[in-house]
Amino acid sequence: KQEVTQIPAALSVPEGENLVLNCSFTDSAIYNLQWFRQDPGKGLTSLLLIQSSQREQTSGRLNASLDKSSGRSTLYIAASQPGDSATYLCAVTWGGKLIFGQGTELSVKP
């Protein structure tokens, strides 16, 4: 069975701070790992996808790393902005399915 855990569950930071969101998974036999953003009452926006053979992916102010052997991924957000406020979900492709973590609710204060 695959379980995905995200820490912290909620995070509040002042604007401009750099921050790190954590994701861990129990079975390292994943196909890939994705980070999503979800705004309240909305669907998911894919931010970054890391294949199992890759170590990291970058897009703008976002950088995601993957350490498959230890079952961990981090999402680094540089120079946070109020518009970054949302719930961030980590998910692994495992057994043909996407298994999601519980998410980290991020609030960036102006």
Place this chain on the structure above:
Amino acid sequence: GAVVSQHPSWVICKSGTSVKIECRSLDFQATTMFWYRQFPKQSLMLMATSNEGSKATYEQGVEKDKFLINHASLTLSTLTVTSAHPEDSSFYICSARGGQGEGQPQHFGDGTRLSIL
């Protein structure tokens, strides 16, 4: 590209009513579609996986007679919540995947908020 449209976005209905939710891939052919359920402050839980022209595969604990899934074409899947009751109130999200193999990304709809009175 890779847009998934989900309709309706919000529905309120009386207990006992059946509700149909549509999920369409607008600019690609979705060989596989997925239906998820999300409770407030919780993550997405996979309900079922459907391949075009085949019966859906339901996750453990999901009642297939309660949640009817049809994937009749490569661009449309529907989820029908039959005889809905207040405990069925939730946020339902679909996703679609093109091509073959689990390496292809899933593209998500904007979700449907279902409220049963």
